[in-house]
Structure formats: structure tokens, C-alpha cells
Amino acid sequence: MSIDRTDGTGLGIAIAGHALLFAALTFSIAHRQPPKHFEAAPIDVQLVDAVGLQSATPTPATEAPQQQTAPEVAPPEAAQAAPPPTPAPPAPKEQVKPAPSQLPSPKPVKAEPAKPTPAKPDLRLSSSLLKDLRATAKAEGAGKRATGSLLGNDFLKGVVSASAGKGASARAPISGAAMNGLAAAIKKQVQPCYEIGSLGGTDAMQIVTVLHLRFNKDGSVNGLPQVAEQTGLTDSNRRYSKQMAEMSRNAVLRCAPLKLPAELYEGGWENIEMGFIPGQMR
């Protein structure tokens, strides 16, 4: 066994090449950044129908029979007519719209004060956003893809009432596109109510609070929101932890009831996790 000169050179080059490749790979792995979590919900750019929360296999509808859903958002009364299995809906509430905000004249104390609409910024969504969402939802509800603009509104209406009404047909999970649209709608409604009062400019801005929220079908919050987790706490900002949680909670309470498509309630906005990130993105 002898290695001649060319063999030696070739071997040398091969070893050097492998070493180089090994080094390059090692180097790139060593410098691999851990995946960054986005601080803000990304802008909704829908390229395809992304995945939904559940596999798209139709499952038997757990939904109780429902009255025909009008093209508009179902009024809360419709929900009361057909209680979902969980959670039990609250006792029917009398919807009393207070007189336009200024009401300085003292009123006698009522035994059971009617629920007023809290003073809050104008949060109305552009109707088109809701409309789009609804259309998507309806298409999903029929277990079909939205196949384009050939189908008129009347057709969709028929589909929705057929599927959501009788409870006989399978209810497909909400698509990823509808979910993202729903998230955008929720964000848009809650964002203006997220005030951090005195804590702006302090190191409380590093605290991120995540709330578990349960909504009723009328868009109101079911019970007091619970803190799921809080991150970013340090020795110096820990004293603000409770306040940050309360300001997050109040943002939801203040902007509730949310106006969201009834079609997307179950498996959609019935249960949500809401993260509150007080600092602006850098």
C-alpha cells in the first residue's frame, strides 16, 4: 500500500473540503438565531387558505338547531333561543341604550341598574371587513371553499341557513383565513381601549400580559378575564404587575361587547387568548 503524490493531493483536498463544509455547517448552526416571536400580530396577508385550528375532517355538529341566520350579525336573542352545550348563556339581558353620553343629571338609585353602553371610542368596524369575514364563514359553514364571485349573495344565504339551521349537516372548522380575519377584527375593536395610564414610560412597558377570555354569544365577556401568564417581569417592574394585568382586563371590559360574526363564535371567538404588549415595537 502506497499513496502516490496525486492520491495524497486528492485526499488532502478532500479532507480539507470536508473540514471546510463541516466548519461551515457547524458555524451556521452555532449562529442560528432562536425563532423570534412576533411582538405584534402580523399584517393579514392571505396567500392561500391556510390551515384551520382543527383538521378539516367534518365532525358531527355539536351545535343545537339554530334559527335561520339573517345576513346581518345575529342578534343576541337568536343565541338565547338555542343555548349551546357549553357554556350556559347568561340570563337574558335587557338591552337598554342610554341616552347619548352626556347625562349629568343625577338619577335616583335603581335597584337593578340597566347595563349601559360604556363611554368608549368609536370602534365600528368598516362594514366591508365584517362582510368579508361573514362571507368566508358562510362558505366554510357549507363545508365548501369559496369558489369565487360567481355565487351571489342569495346563494350564500341559502347555504348558511341550510347548514347552520338544522344541525343535521356537519359543521366544518373555521379556516385559517377566517381565523386570521377574526383576530384582526378583535384586535381592531380592543386596541383603542388599551390604556396604560400612568405606566407609560416606566419599565412596566416590558411586561406582557396574556388573558384567557370567554365570550358570550352577544359579544360580552363571560365572567372576569383571568390572567393566563405574565412575562417580562423583573425585580424593578414587578411592582407594576397587578396594574398591568388590570389595565389589560379593563381594555376588554371597556370595549365589550365585541361585534363579531355569530358564525365564527364556536371554535372561533368563544374562547380566546389575548396578549397585551404595552411597548411599541422598536
Added chain:
Amino acid sequence: MRATHILAAVIGLTSVSAQTPVPSGPVPGAPAPLRVDITGGISQPMPIAIPNMPTPAVTSTAAGSTDALGAQVAKVINGDLKGSGLFRPLPDDQLKPVAFDQVQAPDYATWLQTGAQALVQGFVQANGDGTLTVGCYLYDVFSKTELARQGYVVKPADWRRGAHKCADTIYTRLTGEGPYFDSQVIYVSETGPKKNRTKRLALMDQDGANHRFITNGQSLVLTPRFAPNRQTIVFMSFENDQPRVYVYDVGSGRKRRIVDEPFTTFGPRFSPDGKWIVFSMIKAGNCDIYKVSSSGGQATRLTTSPSIDTGGSFSPDGSKIAFESDRSGTQQIYVMNADGSNQHRISFGSARYATPVWSPRGDLIAYTHIGGGRFDIGVMAPDGSGQKVLSNGWQDEGPSWSPNGRVLMYFRTAQGSGRADLWSVDLTGVNEHAVPTPLDGSDPAWGPLLP
């Protein structure tokens, strides 16, 4: 390189999938709930309703009838919270009267319509022994819950303190900061022409009330500072044309020189435990920092450099002293151990830095920033990092911390007239405003929270 690109693509995918809903649902087995992130909270003063406080029975007291006091207590709370810059009390015409039986059962529905996020209710009650009880309740209007309640028994003459304590309870609960409204400020009250000012020591509540003079103005006084127990004040006086630091006992009215030596002494400050006083003394043409027991005795020299070392201020744990020195050529801030060891510079800007004061929280040092023809108030971490200018005047100097370390008071000298007045600013640099004094004012020192 190709491998790197593939890796990058994988990382990209990972981060994309990271934003899909986090699988941590409240119900096991259920699909992960939708995750929505709300970013960038709006920072603005919190709207708060502070209606007049009712009384269970109108009773006349040394400070007036209890129903009138209920309105005054609400006013003081209103002034405190508004003065902090962190709250926006509703104007009177948006408030509605509160009956005594509503104090603990607020009419949330009505308050919700006013836009108030928090509600302060309470009562003023005359007790059989001649004292007053100020009841104080804080409610969250959105969650319809009680956040805090406190009762304060005060002498009628001290009714304002009951109101300040209530305001402190509310402030503490809603902001997460420590209390500071029930505190006093000592400062130098100035009057007269620029060349011949009369300077007297004056004491007032943090909001300017209960103002009174401590010295008569026959000799010039400077740099008054409270002892932590407020029973002693140190200051510099030009009595007999000799600039000396005096220790003044508030109870007895007696005063003595801090050290029995024939040298100029100035710039005194107590240690946080009140046992020591750090001060400057000019001896043989050299100005150094010394410390002495607050009960008297021999002074210990802490700095020895041939430069001017002055303006000592203890850290809240008493272990360190910040001071200013021109040993580098210009005034800069230094930190040393309380025994004088380990002296090191912490400020490295192009400007000059003077009058360092350690925050009661310990995390910041406030100072006078001198540069660009201006004097401003700034803060930095004890290691010199994170410098931030807070005030915006022509000549702002001599900062003093509120007891909770959130607010700074200082004095501003007007360009031209040379007249000075007191100002305060929030640590975040907002809410800079004048503190009202009957005459001109300088050299404020914020005292500790009253017990």
C-alpha cells in the same frame, strides 16, 4: 453557503409557525384558542371620579362642619391626583352627589357613562372623642370591583392629612408606585432685590398648603435637608458672615454647628438611617467631603484629592455616597463607599454634572446637567448608564426626590430677573409644572412620608 440558506429558510418557517395560536388552551382536549395580540397601550392620564364625600350626620367641628369637610377632602384628593400628572379627575359638572348609603355600594352604571375608569368615594364622620374619621374607598368602574378601602382617624386640624392619606392609597393602588402625597417640603423662601435677597427657611405640605417660615431671614440660609425622622434639619447659614452648617432641632428650636472648627462647611445631607451627616469642608484651601455623627463629634475625612469634592449623597442602603468632583478637570459625578474607599467616576458626558442625589429606590441618581449654556435636571443609573434629561428650563438645578422616587422637585431661575421658583417633574419627563409658593423659592428638599 447553500446550507446556510436552507437553514435560514427553516428558521423562517419556524418563526412563521410560531405565530399560529399557542397550543395552551384552558380546556384540555379542546382546540387551542385563538390568540390575539394587542400592542402599544395608550399612555394618558387616567380619568377618575372623585365626588364630594357625604357625612352620616352633619356635625360641626373645629375645622368646620363634616359635610363641608367632605367636599374639601374630595378637593384635596383631586388636587393630589391631578398634580401627579397621572390622573385626570372629572370636572365638577360631571360628578353626581353620593348619598352616605351609596359609599359602599357605588352606582357603577351611572359612573360608567362619565368615562371615569376609577371612582373614589368616602365619608367624613365626627367621632365622639372630637376626632374625625375619613373613610376612603376606591372602585374599578369597568370590573365593578372594590380595589381598596382605608379609614383614617385624624384631629380636625389635620383633616388635610386624612385626605392626603386617602389620595396616597388610591395612587399606590392604581399606579403600583409608593405613596408620597402625605409629605412635606422644606425650601428657601426668597424675597427682595436681586443683589440683596432675604432668604428664609420655609416648610410646607407637598401641595403647598400649611406654609410656614422657620427662620426670620436675618442671615442668609441655603440647602436645608430633613433628617429621616423629620425632627432635625441641617442647613447652611451665613450667620455672623461665617458660612457654616447647622443642625436644627425642630422640637426645641435649638441649633448648633455641625463641627466645632473654624472652617467653611456646606452641602450637608443625612444618611438614610439618620445617624450620619455627610458634608463638605474647606480646610487649608482644599474642599473635601467629610462625615460626622448626627449627634456630634469628630468628623471623618472621606476624600483627599486636591480638587474640589462636594455634594455628597448617600445611597438608600447607606453603603455608598455619590458626590461631585472636578479632579478630572470638570465637574463630574463620582461614587465611593461610605468609608471613602473605591472612588470612581460614573458620568462621562461632554457636559458638567453637579448636585447628585440618590433616588430613595436606589436605581437612579438625579443631578444638575450643565451644558450648552443651560442647566437641566437629569437622571442616570448608579453606574452612569441611561442618562436622561427631564426638565426643560433655562436654569434648573438642585433636584430632590419625592419619598417614592417617582417625582423630582427642583428650582428654576428665570433668565434676567434672577428670580427662582420651585418646579416638579415626573420621572418619565412629563408633567413638568411649577409648585406654588407665596414668595420666590429655591433649594427644595422633599421630606420623608409622614407616618
